[in-house]
Amino acid sequence: MRSIWTGAISFGLINIPIKLYSAVQESTLDLDMLDSKDHSHIKFQRVNEKTGKEVKFADIVKGYQVDDKYIVLEDADFEAADAEKTKLIEIINFVSEKEIDSIYYEQPYYVEPDKSGSKAYALLRDALEKSEKVGVTTFVLRNKESLAILKPYGNVIVLNRIRFAQEIRDTSDLKLPAATKTKSKEIDMANKLVEQLTEKFDISEFKDTYTEKLLKIIKAKAKGKKTATPKMRVVHKQSNDLMSMLKASLENKKVKKSS
Secondary structure (H helix, E strand, O other): OOOEEEHHHHHHHEEEEEEEEEEEOOOOOOOEEEEEOOOOOOOOOOOOOOOOOOHHHOOOOOOEEEEEEEEEHHHHHHHHHHHHHHHEEEEEEOOOOOHOOHHHHHEEEEEEEOOOHHHHHHHHHHHHHHHHOOOEEEEEEEOOOEEEEEEEEOEEEEEEEEOOOOOOOOOOOOOOHHHHHHOOOOOOOOOOHHHHHOOOOOOHOOOHHHHHHHHHHHHHHHHHOOOOOOOOOOOOOOOOOOOHHHHHHHHHHHHHHHH
């Protein structure tokens, strides 16, 4: 793995030199964009809007428009904005992870200690595990300030980037049903179905089956076979009797268990 950030974790008066690595990888197929006429590759170019000529990546700078002109920013400017946060992951406080709603979670990274910080790293990891708390921190990654938590995951500390509150959209514009309109008997029946379908969560049982199926279609098309598109049927309409459908769902689960 290749590190994407180097710096240190600040834990009280202790500084732990570390490196960050992305903890996830895509499971989707790497599809190319092609021209539908002759299947030639589609290439994207960075073009100067005035001259129409391509600009090399090395010649591109970042700027912010003020009035009618751009202020060009250099690497030193980004670091000067907050030199500490560009190199330091400072733990602000500790909280129970249960207090953080899942909607805020964004991206996980593995944290690896430098040799000189191994002992302090182990101390922090074990303290987090024993206390059942996570460390809340802010730091700058790729010129963007991020809110994050530090938590143990086996022998590694994971830095999980989470969103700021202002990044979560308000739900007031959504047309949502009022909870009071649901009949109590239907709720009881729905709860029975939830209980019947409740199992211990095992993430290893879940696989990206869509990519596997898509690859089969690609291989079949390569052999000249045509794709058969399955017809989808509507399983629920507004006019349907919810109670009868809930009862049928419960019976269907019983049949599956006995078979």
